[in-house]
Amino acid sequence: MQTMYQKMDDAELASALADLKAQVAEVKARGLKLDMARGKPSPEQVDISRPMLDLLSSSADLTDEGVDCSNYGCFEGIPSARKLAGEFLGVPAEQTIVLGSSSLNIMQDVIVHYWEKGVPGHTPWHKLEGVKWLCPAPGYDRHFGLTEDLGIQNIPVRMTETGPDMDEVERLVATDPSIKGMFCVPKYSNPTGVTYSDETVRRLATMECAAPDFRIVWDDAYAVHDFGEKPEKLANIFDFAREAGNEDRILAVASTSKITFPGAGIAFFGSSPSNVAEVASTLKVGLISANKLNQLMHVRFLPTLDAVREHMERHAEFLRPRFACVQSKLEEGLGGTGCATWTHPNGGYFVSFDGPEGSAKRVGALCKEMGVTMTPAGATWPYGEDPRDTNIRIAPSYPSVEELSAALDVLVLAVKLVSAELASEERA
Amino acid sequence: MQTMYQKMDDAELASALADLKAQVAEVKARGLKLDMARGKPSPEQVDISRPMLDLLSSSADLTDEGVDCSNYGCFEGIPSARKLAGEFLGVPAEQTIVLGSSSLNIMQDVIVHYWEKGVPGHTPWHKLEGVKWLCPAPGYDRHFGLTEDLGIQNIPVRMTETGPDMDEVERLVATDPSIKGMFCVPKYSNPTGVTYSDETVRRLATMECAAPDFRIVWDDAYAVHDFGEKPEKLANIFDFAREAGNEDRILAVASTSKITFPGAGIAFFGSSPSNVAEVASTLKVGLISANKLNQLMHVRFLPTLDAVREHMERHAEFLRPRFACVQSKLEEGLGGTGCATWTHPNGGYFVSFDGPEGSAKRVGALCKEMGVTMTPAGATWPYGEDPRDTNIRIAPSYPSVEELSAALDVLVLAVKLVSAELASEERA
Known part of the structure; x- marks a missing residue:
């Protein structure tokens, strides 16, 4: 034109x-x-979340379903927060880990872990030449920074009105085993605002990948961040993936950064049972337990997805x-x-x-x-x-x-x- | 006997x-x-820290020296918290970063960073064969886990009543360039309770190392955790190191985990100006900003080292x-x-x-x-x-x-x- x-x-x-x-x-x-x-x-x-700050006071009960949130322990997160995380990410509570305030940090930890040691049973990515990663574009610069920082080659894939160009994605991952993963912001994508269509979600979950250790970072950052007349609905990628035997492929994250206080929320990780166990055992090397008082304050304020x-x-x-x-x-x-x-x-x-x-x-x-x-x-x-x-x-x-x-x-x-x-x- | x-x-x-x-x-x-x-x-x-929870309420001022603690930004930590961190670690506030709740996590991030990319100007540790690390023993198992997890070989060095056996430490680091670092809990060491003597601190700061990228993780976990008749005094390792031109060698950390709430405190990093800049630029890849509301609550409760x-x-x-x-x-x-x-x-x-x-x-x-x-x-x-x-x-x-x-x-x-x-x- x-x-x-x-x-x-x-x-x-x-x-x-x-x-x-x-x-x-x-x-x-x-x-x-x-x-x-x-x-x-x-x-x-931001101020609309201020009432949350009144919920933990010196006289408050600092336990959650019997877990003392004021002391070490309970690495995977407090029970109520894991329930909320499960609702958020579309997995059972046991398939979640609730951590500190940054989902970006979780993504980095998991990618760095695979880079260091590999997806279990596969070669660590740092030992491979020319590891590549798919980056729907326009997309989120901080995602791209995570892989760029490790020397992983970022490959742009054009965004369409139904999500990333899936013909292109399928073509690339089917033939190139050095493509180890892909970033997705599946709902109200940053910056296009596109919500992936059910068909896109299904294809991502079920497509054939040349790399058996292919991973999708499913960053549901805007899961509940609707302001249109009718909330757009994102399909549950785990349902498709489970059916196709690809549940290990999906690394889902979200956080409350744009729900409560930016940078001071709680962040969620959700994946297959085996991934969650493996990621937890990895993260435990460098963390005794996350800030459970912040988790407790959040679930007292927002106990369910409906409250959210x-x-x-x-x-x-x-x-x-x-x-x-x-x-x-x-x-x-x-x-x-x-x-x-x-x-x-x-x-x-x-x-x-x-x-x-x-x-x-x-x-x-x-x-x-x-x-x-x-x-x-x-x-x-x-x-x-x-x-x-x-x-x-x-x-x-x-x-x-x-x-x-x-x-x-x-x-x-x-x-x-x-x-x-x-x-x-x-x-x- | x-x-x-x-x-x-x-x-x-x-x-x-x-x-x-x-x-x-x-x-x-x-x-x-x-x-x-x-x-x-x-x-x-733990309950003695409960009054801290009353300090951030819905009507509280959520700024610190003009920084809005309720929104993104201010990666290095809020000004008051950096001041406190500086007092803790014995460096100027500008030589500190204040992060989330875990000093273990900071140590891991920094060690992993050097493993991935190397100390600036030197080979990444993952590209070297047989990287080694000195571990004063008996010592802290979670320290040893950080290096073990990366395949770094942990070498025990026996603890004495004045700190690690410095003759042995000096002998090892002087001749073996594959020894890249050492863990230290210099005050009330875990588990011996030994505080390093001034002479030990001086020798650590000034000793000749075959590895130019040798680093000391100076985990001052028990900096203020005195209960004896008279607090033991730890020399400021930065003073010795600066004089010897070795300030980059020292990676100091501490946290308030055993001061306020275990796992929900704030954690400090302190080092040379160039290390702090480099570590900040690295950590920023995976973190927009840490939980500044928790930092604010802490400095309102414990504004100075005297209050601590x-x-x-x-x-x-x-x-x-x-x-x-x-x-x-x-x-x-x-x-x-x-x-x-x-x-x-x-x-x-x-x-x-x-x-x-x-x-x-x-x-x-x-x-x-x-x-x-x-x-x-x-x-x-x-x-x-x-x-x-x-x-x-x-x-x-x-x-x-x-x-x-x-x-x-x-x-x-x-x-x-x-x-x-x-x-x-x-x-x-």
Whole structure:
């Protein structure tokens, strides 16, 4: 599709460029300082979890089903928290481990463990040449960082509206035994907001893999983070995997970081019975037990998944107007210009935005010059290399709607100027 | 030294054996269930930290020097906690990182990091054949587990009354470049209770190492855990190391696990400025930020090292009678028998007990038959291999004084019977 600037004649384009540059100069002069880079809730949104802090006091019962949460022990997590983890991840409580506050940390521990010692019965990954990993893109930069850090080669696979391009995924894993795993954010994917279709989930769980030690990191980070009219429903990957005898393939994680306090929540791991036993025995080498008081405080506040969903309704009240603002501002500023497409998520924390080819880095830089910080262009691709340089992740949760609105005006202006410049450069 | 049983004539020994066996049978019939295995505080002792739980409530200020502790960010830890960590470890606050609840986890992360990628400028340890590590013994089994898990060869070095045998340590590290590090619990060492002398600290900091990437894990787990008449004073190893240009050698850790809530405290890392920067950049790959609300709660409760020391006075009140009970029971039961020696610590959590050669495993098993669980014999040595099979770790903190007293009677009886049996077997 052509942009409106490509369709202009030279005089029109020159005039549009002059006008846009004048607007940019004007914005620069205003000395804005706005931030749409970070997928973190606003302070007011975080505050809805404050009542949780009253639940553990000096006189509280600090036991959970007979487990003393105030002393060492109970490595796998307290019983109530494991029950909640099971509900979250779609496995029985015994197939979970509840740990500290970071699911990213759990993913790293498990991947590093396989890298060090291998999936049981298989060669440690550090002893193999050219281990590869599939990275749906646009995707989550911190995922890609885990494998990159170990020297594992990240292979991008394009995201579609039903999840990763499964034809491509199946083709790759069927023939290449050095592909050892894949990252997935299956619900309200970061940043596209896509929820994997049932068919995608089934294919991931049942596909033939050349590597017998192939693993899927199933990061259900936005399992309950709905704000659309109707929550999207993700199929239970364990059901498919169990039937196909592939339950060991699935390494599921989630956390309450965007449910209670970011960075101070509790994190869950769920997998097959044998994986859970093996991962627990591995993690025990470096941990006596996790913070069980934090687990206890959480389950007192959110004892069931229903309680979690009720709490998430309140989060949605903060997110809904922000995402509506993104949608209306982008539609108003860029609708019909041919300069951009963007997603309309029903949950999660991001809008995935695509400008013309070769625009994203320039748009990011221009926004910065105008005082608006965006997630660095390219961050949504492995090694920061967006092959077409189109994708920008918009994180609208932290700023106020007013700030957000101002930041989106800047983004729209930047996209227009860069699109016009690109059209002009084509002609040169 | 001979045991009293070795000095007996055959008839006396036979009579003593019969008498001891009768006593054992009697104890077995009582069906005791006592535990001296675990270095954890008693529930009553843990409860003294309960007031901390009232300090973060729904209406509390959740910021620390301008840092919002209720949201992502501030990876290195909140300012007040880093100050406290600096006081703890003897380094400036900027040379610390404050993380989750486990110092063991920090040690593992750092060792695994060097194993994966190497100390900057040096070969990753996983690419080297036969990496070795020095393990003062008797020592802490979980330390030994960290290196054992990576296939690093643990080399025991005997503990003396002033710390590890430094002549042996210096001899080994000077000539063998495959020795990459060493574990130290420098104050009230687990389990001997020894505090390293100033001279030992100085030698560790300044000794010549064949490996330029040699590291000392300086686990100051019992930094403030005094209960004797006068706190023992540990020299600041960083002062010596800095002077010798070896500051990078020292990886210091500590935690509040035995200060506030075991497993739910906050853990500290401290090292040279360059190590701290490098370790932070490494850990950031797998962690957005640690639980800063827990950090905030801790520094509100214990804002300074002086406040910590005051709080530790109260802990000492629980520990003092228990350690006194161990001393009086062992003296009463085994004093002058030649069957045992044991330590008289002024702090920490353990008494290190040595019976006759070849006795420890049998004593442990016999205690178990009589209903008393001890730390498994051998646990204080790498690979569980106590070369003379003499050492038993006594952990008196958890049981009540009454239970402890009963458990020590059992231990005394077991040591006597095994000593008598050993004397009898010598003659056969």
